[in-house]
Amino acid sequence: MKLTLAASISAFAMIGSMTGATGALAQDNAALNQAPPPPPAPSSAVPGQPAADMQAVLNQGPLLGYKPIETLTPAKARLQPSAADMTKAQMRKGGMSTAPDPAVTTRDLPYGSDPWQYARVYIPAAAAGTGGAALPVIVYYHGGGWVIADVNVYDATPRFLSKQLNAIVVSVEYRHAPEFKFPAQHDDAAAAYRWVLQNAASWGGDVRKLALAGESAGGNLAVATAIYARDNNLQAPVHILSVYPIANSDMNLPSRQDAAGAKPLNTAMLKWFGSYYTNSMADMQDPRLNLVAANLRGLPPTTIVNAQIDPLRSDGETLAAAMRRAGDKVEQRTFPGVTHEFFGMGKVVRGAYDANAYAVTRLKTAFAR
Amino acid sequence: MKTFSLLAAAAVLAAAPAAAQVMSPAEFVATAGASDLYETQSSQVVLETTQDPKIRDYARMMITDHAKSTAQVKAAAARSRVRAAPPKLTPAQSELIAELRAEQGPARDQAYIAQQRASHNQALTVHQSYAAGGTAPALKAAAAGIVPVVQHHVEMLKAM
Numbered sequence: 001m002k003l004t005l006a007a008s009i010s011a012f013a014m015i016g017s018m019t020g021a022t023g024a025l026a027q028d029n030a031a032l033n034q035a036p037p038p039p040p041a042p043s044s045a046v047p048g049q050p051a052a053d054m055q056a057v058l059n060q061g062p063l064l065g066y067k068p069i070e071t072l073t074p075a076k077a078r079l080q081p082s083a084a085d086m087t088k089a090q091m092r093k094g095g096m097s098t099a100p101d102p103a104v105t106t107r108d109l110p111y112g113s114d115p116w117q118y119a120r121v122y123i124p125a126a127a128a129g130t131g132g133a134a135l136p137v138i139v140y141y142h143g144g145g146w147v148i149a150d151v152n153v154y155d156a157t158p159r160f161l162s163k164q165l166n167a168i169v170v171s172v173e174y175r176h177a178p179e180f181k182f183p184a185q186h187d188d189a190a191a192a193y194r195w196v197l198q199n200a201a202s203w204g205g206d207v208r209k210l211a212l213a214g215e216s217a218g219g220n221l222a223v224a225t226a227i228y229a230r231d232n233n234l235q236a237p238v239h240i241l242s243v244y245p246i247a248n249s250d251m252n253l254p255s256r257q258d259a260a261g262a263k264p265l266n267t268a269m270l271k272w273f274g275s276y277y278t279n280s281m282a283d284m285q286d287p288r289l290n291l292v293a294a295n296l297r298g299l300p301p302t303t304i305v306n307a308q309i310d311p312l313r314s315d316g317e318t319l320a321a322a323m324r325r326a327g328d329k330v331e332q333r334t335f336p337g338v339t340h341e342f343f344g345m346g347k348v349v350r351g352a353y354d355a356n357a358y359a360v361t362r363l364k365t366a367f368a369r
Numbered sequence: 370m371k372t373f374s375l376l377a378a379a380a381v382l383a384a385a386p387a388a389a390q391v392m393s394p395a396e397f398v399a400t401a402g403a404s405d406l407y408e409t410q411s412s413q414v415v416l417e418t419t420q421d422p423k424i425r426d427y428a429r430m431m432i433t434d435h436a437k438s439t440a441q442v443k444a445a446a447a448r449s450r451v452r453a454a455p456p457k458l459t460p461a462q463s464e465l466i467a468e469l470r471a472e473q474g475p476a477r478d479q480a481y482i483a484q485q486r487a488s489h490n491q492a493l494t495v496h497q498s499y500a501a502g503g504t505a506p507a508l509k510a511a512a513a514g515i516v517p518v519v520q521h522h523v524e525m526l527k528a529m
Contacts, residue, residue: 032494034388065460075495100480115523
C-alpha cells in the first residue's frame with residue numbers, strides 16, 4: 001500500500017516535470033532551496049530619504065515580519081510580505097478598503113500548457129457586454145525579479161490602468177526562476193503577446209490600440225517583447241510603459257551605489273535575483289537582459305518611470321538615453337522621494353498618484369492617435 | 370583575451386551558490402501549519418458573511434482539505450520525531466485576516482478570493498521545495514502528497 005502510494009507520487013512528479021516544460025528544461029524544484037549568494041561589499045552611501053507617506057508604507061515591513069530577501073532561499077523569499085502587502089496594511093490602518101475595486105472584473109485564461117502560463121484579463125465592468133466600441137488593450141508584465149511575486153501581488157497597476165483608461169489589461173503570469181531559468185520568462189512574455197494579438201478581439205479589444213507595460217522585471221519584459229514583435233514582424237504596440245525596468249547589467253551604475261541600501265529593493269537583492277534567474281553570468285550580457293546594448297531602433301513611443309531611491313534608477317535613465325540614440329521617442333521621469341515598487345501605491349503615496357496620472361496621460365495620448 | 374578571462378571568472382562566480390539550504394523539518398512543520406491555520410481562519414471569516422454559494426462551497430472545501438493536510442503533516446512529524454508546537458499565524462497572515470474582517474458583503478468575498486490565490490501559490494512553493502529537498506523522509510513524502518491538492522486548489526481559483 002505504502003509502496004503504491006510512493007510510486008504514484010513519483011509518477012505524478014514525473015508527469016508534472018515533463019509537462020511542466022515546453023520543450024525546454026524540466027521544472028527544477030530543488031533549486032528553490034539553493035542557498036543565497038554571498039552579499040556584495042557593503043556600501044557607505046546613504047540612500048535618499050523617502051517622503052513621509054512613502055516611509056509610512058515601508059514601516060509596515062518590519063511589522064509584517066519581513067526578512068531581507070537577499071539572505072533567504074527562493075522558497076523562503078516567496079513567503080515574505082510584499083510591497084503590496086505593506087501598502088494594504090497601511091491602507092487598512094487608514095480606514096481604507098483593501099478589497100479589489102469592483103469597477104473591473106477579471107478572468108484567468110491559459111496561453112500555454114504549463115500551469116504558470118496563464119493571464120489575468122482585466123475588463124472594465126462598465127464596458128462588459130455593452131457591445132460598444134472595441135477597447136484599447138494593454139499587455140502588462142508583473143515584477144519580482146523573475147523569482148518572487150506573481151499576478152496577485154501586482155494587482156494594483158493593471159486594475160488601475162483598466163479602470164482609468166477603460167482598457168482591457170492582460171496581466172501575464174509566466175514561469176518563474178529558479179525552477180525555470182532565463183529565457184523562460186522572455187519566451188512566455190512573447191508567447192503571451194502573440195496569444196493576445198490572436199484573442200483580444202474576442203474579449204472586446206482592439207489590437208490596433210495595443211500597448212505594452214510592466215514593472216521592474218516586467219518593465220524589462222515590456223521592452224524586450226516590443227523588440228521581439230519588431231524582429232518577428234508582429235503587430236507593433238503603439239506605446240511602451242516601462243516602470244523601473246531591469247535594463248542594464250553594469251553593476252557600477254550610479255544608482256547601484258547611491259541606493260545600495262534602499263528599501264524595499266537594494267543592490268544585494270539585484271545580485272540575489274540574478275544568481276537565480278541566470279544560467280551563468282554570461283546571460284547578463286544577453287541583450288534581452290542588458291537592454292541598453294540591444295538593437296533599439298524602430299521601437300514605439302515609450303514612457304519610462306523611475307523612482308529616485310532605487311538601485312534600478314540608472315537602468316531607466318540609461319535605457320532612455322540608449323533609445324533616444326537609436327531614434328525612438330522616449331520620455332523618462334524620475335519621481336523624487338519615492339522608492340522601487342512605489343507605482344502600485346497610488347492610494348497612499350502622493351508621488352505614486354502623480355506617476356500614475358502621468359502614465360495614464362501618456363497612454364491616453366497614444367490610444368487617441 | 371580580456372573578454373575571455375572575464376567570462377571564465379564570471380562562470381566560476383555563477384557556479385558558486387549551489388549549496389542547498391532547505392527548511393529544517395521543524396521550520397517546514399511550522400510553515401505548513403501556519404499556512405493551514407490561515408486557510409482555515411480566513412475561510413471561516415468569509416463563511417460568516419458570504420451569500421455566494423460558489424464561495425461557500427469553496428471555503429468549506431478549504432476547511433476540510435486543510436484539516437486533512439494539517440493531520441498528515443502532524444502524523445509525519447511524529448514519525449520523523451519532530452516536536453511540533455501548535456501552529457501560529459505569521460504577522461503577515463494575521464494582517465490578512467484583519468483585512469478580511471474589515472470588509473463586508475461582496476467586497477469580503479472578493480478580498481478572500483484574492484488572498485486565496487496569493488496564499489495558495491505560496492503554499493505550493495513550500496510543499497514543492499520541501500518535497501524536492503526535505504531531510505525528514507516522512508515529512509518529505511507528506512509534502513509530495515500535498516502538492517497535487519494545492520495544485521488542484523490553484524486551478525479551482527483560476528475559474529472563480
